[in-house]
Amino acid sequence: MGDLQVIGTGFGRTGTLSLKRALDRLGFGPTYHMQEALRRPSHLRAWREYSRTGVIDWDEVLGPYRSTVDYPTCLAWRELADRYPGAKIVHTVRDAERWWESTATTIYQGRTVLPHWFRGLYGPAGDYGEVNERLLWQGLFGGRFEDRDHAIAVYRRHTAEVANGLDPERLLIFEVADGWAPLCRFLGVPEPDEPFPHVNDAAWMRRRITAVRYGTRALPVAAAGVGLVGSRLVSRRGGGR
Template identity: 30%
Template sequence: MSSKTSVSGGQPPRPSVPMKVIVCSLPRTGTSSMKLALEQLGIHDVYHMTTYVDSPDDYKLWEAAIKAKKEGKNLTRAQWDQLLKECQAVVDAPGGYFAVELSEVYPEAKVIILNRDPEKWYVSISNTVQKVIKLRASVEYLEWFLRPWMPTQGSAIIRLGNLIAKSGVGLGSYNKKETLDFFHGYFADCRARIPAERYIEFKVQDGWDPLCKHLGIQAPGEQTKNGWVQAPFPRVNDTDAFGDRVKAVQSRVLGQIGKNMASQALVLVGLASVFGYWRGAVDVKPFW
């Protein structure tokens, strides 16, 4: 456990499920591919941004984690256990921002530093996540205006995005140098604070062999008449996947807002314009 001061908490302990893998990762570094790869290796309940989207009640503890980090503190293991529940791995935002803290809380877990070419990463992040972050002021206002009808999921997503953007995480800057400085600083901090024997440097292009050697797990595949054939490493176009997820969440949230407003017999004036503004402003284009 870290020697840093911990935030008090009385949550129940983690179920008897080991934390196996912590992935030092930022959005757009191949996190969707890594999630699928870990699942193919039998490591299930991987906490990814998509997990948070479907678990809006987690917001309070992520808020506490961000506040603690800004103060040079860490959550207790009991709090992390409560937040991560039965997850055996953590990758992508928001968990990736706390890779160092998680590696201290779960010393038994193996660590992967999931890196990517910085220039390609910047093109990807500026065409996806930063487009959404740029809208946070107007979206924050819309969340306030529509709060009486906003479903918990929509409110939690908007609030976490605003919290991250304001927390000094680094993705809230629209300056290329500042964004890349954050990228390099994040990975440098992981390397400096996590013992070298606990982690490997990895890119999704490296494939199964180094990953499976580090984790001590056989690569997936099948026995054929010509011998063992290794399964291809999963490759997900993160930009396309991000755009699809954004549109799916927007449709779900806005649809629920409409239902909630209609159920209270209120006129749906402006809903179509809100929908068009929010959807049209986040025009995610593939860059591959």
């Protein structure tokens, strides 16, 4: 069993990437984030199985990691907190309205960014879509994320469940805007002599989503165009014989 030391229970879009960078800097890395799963098809397959059955080999997925943040691990926080009783819990939060707006315009758009034909053609894309749909959009939010009031109620309930379900001495409710001081004090490490890594990747994500959306929609058109040109060349060559 790996030695997980910090478990992040906050939802995505609450500063989880900033927290990942901070934990890595403080010596609690490598830190598991959704980005790690996206780089590893075997992890996406493991999460797909978890989304279907609730079964996952934590040693296989988290073995080399010392901390976790973001989706999908924050959705398994109870299981991880029980499995790693010595780990401290950092729960990232932000204004609920701003959290919903950020999520709605970034990762929620991922539901439709890839066409079904592409998901079927490229296995990891299909696995990623299924994991998010089962665990997040249909699971956590019950298919009602677009209902702002419902989604925000889920967000607030999650924070209450984390706060009420853990020993207070084990838990830090953390806003990344507060910087190093509360995090380092909670983890018992000195503050680095450098700015806290505030990573605001929302604009980058929106640009990437737009690029992928248009790119995958353009592929069939481009392929059809190449096929048409090829058939005409073959026809002309055949006609000249």
